[in-house]
Amino acid sequence: MNIDIKARLESIRSTLADGVTLVAVSKFHPLEALREAYDAGQRDFGESRVQELAAKAAAMPADVRWHFIGHLQTNKVRQLLPSVYLIHSIDSLHLLQTVDREARRIDKTVDVLLQLHVAAEETKFGFSPDECARLVESGALSSLANVRVRGLMAMATNTDNFAQVEAEFRRVCDLFNSLKAGPLYDNPEFSEISMGMSDDYPIAIRCGSTMVRIGSSIFGERQY
Ligand SMILES: *Cc1c(COP(=O)(O)O)cnc(C)c1O
Numbered sequence: 613m614n615i616d617i618k619a620r621l622e623s624i625r626s627t628l629a630d631g632v633t634l635v636a637v638s639k640f641h642p643l644e645a646l647r648e649a650y651d652a653g654q655r656d657f658g659e660s661r662v663q664e665l666a667a668k669a670a671a672m673p674a675d676v677r678w679h680f681i682g683h684l685q686t687n688k689v690r691q692l693l694p695s696v697y698l699i700h701s702i703d704s705l706h707l708l709q710t711v712d713r714e715a716r717r718i719d720k721t722v723d724v725l726l727q728l729h730v731a732a733e734e735t736k737f738g739f740s741p742d743e744c745a746r747l748v749e750s751g752a753l754s755s756l757a758n759v760r761v762r763g764l765m766a767m768a769t770n771t772d773n774f775a776q777v778e779a780e781f782r783r784v785c786d787l788f789n790s791l792k793a794g795p796l797y798d799n800p801e802f803s804e805i806s807m808g809m810s811d812d813y814p815i816a817i818r819c820g821s822t823m824v825r826i827g828s829s830i831f832g833e834r835q836y
Contacts, residue, residue, distance in 0.1 A: 615832045617645060618652035624826060629817055635679050635806075637827030639664065640834040643671055649830065650676065658700075658825050662688040669695035681765075681825055683737050686710040690717075699724045700765040700806050700825070703737040705747060708759060715758035722758065725765040725806055728787065730780040732769045741787045748795050763804030763822070764788050768812055777812050781819035788820070 621636070628634060637658040638646050646657060646668060655675060659665035660682025669678055677697035684692070684701050689710050692699070702708050702724045715722045726747070729738035739747065744764070747753070753761055766784045768777040788805050796802045808816025808824035816824060828834065 617648040617830060620830050621649060621652050621654055624829060627814070628824070631822060632817060633804075633823045635681075635823060635825045636830050637681065637809075637825050638668070638831060639682070639827065640836060641827075641831045643668065645831050646672060656697075658827070662692045666691055666695055679825070689714045693718060693720060693722060697723070698762065701725075701727045701737065702761075703727045703729075703739065705752060708753075708756060712756040712759045720758065721760055723760050723762045725763050725804060726761060728764055728766040728784055730766050730768070730783050732771075732776075736767055738766065741783055744787060745791065748791055760801050763802055763806065765806035767809070768807070768816075770811075774812075774815060778815050778819060781807055781812075781816050781821070785820040 625634060633656055635656045635658040636649050636654050638649070639658070639660045650673065656677045656679060658679040658681045659668065665678055665680060669676065678695050679698050679700060680692060680696050681700045684699065684707060686707055693714055699711065699722065702711070708724065711722055711724060726744055727738035728744055729736055729740055764784055764787065768780040771777065784805060784807055792802065804822050805820055806823040806825060807821045810826050810829040813824040813826060
């Protein structure tokens with residue numbers, strides 16, 4: 613099977629609103645596929661495993677922006693930080709503190725998103741909207757000098773009930789807006805909402821997404 617990655621990228625880009633970043637989710641795909649996307653102008657790539665991201669980062673040009681989108685274990689943070697551009701999947705204060713400490717160790721400031729759990733599936737990670745609001749209101753984030761919280765990330769339930777998907781995305785956007793109107797009103801860095809995958813990104817964009825994470829619609833099915 614030969615997929616025209618360039619054509620797929622162009623067709624997806626043509627549907628994205630201005631200001632929406634396309635993260636090409638390249639997990640489990642070989643370097644040749646990433647190079648093809650790179651040659652078509654793609655610079656933001658998403659990976660879900662630390663080792664795979666680090667290996668691909670070493671093999672790809674230095675101007676790639678590597679997004680980490682998988683569940684992150686604290687014992688992998690050190691290996692991730694040198695190459696990562698944005699960590700989408702901060703799902704506990706403990707993890708955030710670990711990232712801050714490791715970032716300070718290498719004298720770096722790391723951009724992160726707080727992952728929300730709004731889907732019906734138990735298997736997905738993240739803060740509930742209430743937990744997230746409490747974390748922000750607690751002021752605990754401001755003591756972390758080496759992380760910059762740039763916004764929120766979420767996944768919707770994997771269902772073809774689009775009304776449910778839309779309701780879940782709306783909850784993310786509602787929380788984002790209430791944080792912007794409240795405790796984060798003077799924080800222009802808090803500006804990103806990462807939501808939307810191959811099957812639901814048009815809905816996510818309608819609900820205010822600024823960053824979509826698209827894999828199979830660009831690269832085809834993953835070979836696990
Ligand atoms: C794999 C993955 C994606 C991409 O999913 P597709 O359905 O292939 O577009 C997006 N976000 C996260 C968190 C993922 O793990």
